[in-house]
Amino acid sequence: VEIILIAAISLDGCITRHGEHGTAWTSAADEEHFRRQLAGFDAHVFGSGTYDAERSRIRGALTTARRRVVMTRSPARYAGEELAGALEFTDEPVEAIADRLRADGHRRLAVLGGNVAYRAFLASRLLDEVVLTLEPRVFGMGTRLAGDAIAIDASLRLTEVTHLDESTLLLRYRMPGSA
């Protein structure tokens, strides 16, 4: 399974504006690009914080054509919210999630945040690609892409720079060891 991290970040590396939930601060160009890009994945993974923040949007778009995996230390808290083949809650480590999706025949997994999910995948050797939308914003305060809980030292190879609009860049990187 190919595993691709997708995030919108500010110039100072924030994935949230201050303590606010949601990504209302991202550009219309990113919103459009993000939607188009997601159609190319048959599985999505995100943390429970992102699920809670985007719950109605996520639940409104559930389909068995695209499996959603939510990372939580307490799957029991979401009992009754699962939908077979479309939405599940797990406390497995990312390696087990990837193995399970691969065994079930999934081919492209999008890692959609927030910082717990990003950090877990960035710290693993599982990622193939990182796709960032760099928004021309500076927040000073906010949740950082990989948080500040553990040290990570990854060197990536830039493979694409695209202007999504006048001031917003799409940056695509391959992870080390990835073809």
Ligand SMILES: NC(=O)c1ccc[n+]([C@@H]2O[C@H](COP(=O)([O-])OP(=O)(O)OC[C@H]3O[C@@H](n4cnc5c(N)ncnc54)[C@H](OP(=O)(O)O)[C@@H]3O)[C@@H](O)[C@H]2O)c1
């Ligand atoms: N800019 C972007 O591209 C982007 C993308 C996605 C999200 N966001 C924003 O980011 C915010 C949500 O991010 P978030 O910080 O809440 O991160 P998150 O990764 O969405 O979820 C964090 C939660 O994951 C759960 N979790 C699962 N496994 C864990 C583990 N091993 N250790 C610790 N916690 C674990 C914890 O809740 P449990 O109690 O359930 O275990 C934790 O609170 C939202 O505001 C969202 O809108 C931005």
